[in-house]
Amino acid sequence: AIGFHIYRSMIKPAGRAQEELKKAAEESRKAEVIRKEFVANVSHELKTPLTSISGFIETLQQGAAEDPEIRTKFIDIIAIETSRLKRLIEDLLVLSDIENRKESADTKEFCVRDVLEKTVEALEPIAEDKDVRLIADYDEEARIYGSPDRFRQMMVNLIENAIKYSEQGGRVWVTAGITDGKTQVIVRDEGIGIAEEHLERLFERFYRVDKSRSTKAGGTGLGLSIVKHIAALFGADLKVESKAGEGSVFYVTFER
């Protein structure tokens, strides 16, 4: 059999073998560029809040702590930056967990409504803070196969974004139904929307349309890349429709 393989590779046209090698080298070069970019991004994202935290601590140590008003203000900033760091690390852990463990232990068939009900309830306080109304409508027949916990994670990210990028007093719709025999979950908002030129890159890690707005709203820039990964694990189709100023609609369609 070995002889046969050698024979086969010998008769393979040299041009084609070389082309395949070139393609593989090109792909691994691209993967390396993406990896390096990711590490650089992560380092930057971690460093920014840390620099701010250590700066404010130093200023407090140098005497600013004596003024109670300044002290409160600085400690508040330190608390905000600390929770930003925490969220970022949590999101990075989720991403790495998804990439390393494709199959989670809780994989089963489950009712979409059961998970969505709890998820929306848990997000109600965040919505209330912004005076955003969450409107839910679930078909109780909608069932999917996979990890309920990952499904929940994906929905939290989409619904949190819908709230985050809504104006005060806006509405967010979360619906689950069955279309053409497939379970479909839709998260719709009437918030700031996304201009067409951003849609293509939206699901990339750390891609944000407006970085300062995302940061102010507590974003990490990883939410949608987590959504994309989880949708892929479910074999689900992920689609977004949006226009700047007119709100956004995210569709997740599951193969049944």
Ligand code: ADP
């Ligand atoms: P972030 O933590 O910044 O929200 P995401 O990965 O969740 O990161 O989203 C990437 C970017 O996509 C956001 O920074 C924002 O610009 C845009 N975006 C996501 N969801 C929405 C939405 N519902 N409405 C408007 N823009 C959105």
